[in-house]
Amino acid sequence: MAQLAAAGDFYPTKVTLVIASILAAWGLYALSGAGVILKLPLLKTCLVLITGVYLIRGIAGLIVPFVTSNPVVHQNSLMFWVVSSLICCVIGMFYFLGTKAMALNL
Numbered sequence: 001m002a003q004l005a006a007a008g009d010f011y012p013t014k015v016t017l018v019i020a021s022i023l024a025a026w027g028l029y030a031l032s033g034a035g036v037i038l039k040l041p042l043l044k045t046c047l048v049l050i051t052g053v054y055l056i057r058g059i060a061g062l063i064v065p066f067v068t069s070n071p072v073v074h075q076n077s078l079m080f081w082v083v084s085s086l087i088c089c090v091i092g093m094f095y096f097l098g099t100k101a102m103a104l105n106l
Helices: 002-007 011-033 041-067 078-103
Strands: none
Touching: 002 011, 011 041, 011 078, 041 078
16 A cells, blocks of 8 residues: 555555545444434444444454464564554444443433
8 A cells, every 4th residue: 555655546545535434434423322422323233333343353353363374464564463453452342331331321
């Protein structure tokens, strides 16, 4: 991606905008679940799905690099996989705890 961006390709910019938009929407759902902003549609369902995505990514990222020799996985360092996976696990746990608290209050 860095090489494409350095070459002036627009693809990395598009991918980054899509990812940033998804994460921003997920943040809005977290704020909605916390009662900071208005209730968004399908709130509980979306929060459960978002929680699942974060936790699956986090747990998979702590396992997959150790059990595969796939070059796509090993393009990134082991440090990348461990740190990014731990971050995903922490965020996923926050979503889990928040979603659980929200569900108990409803």
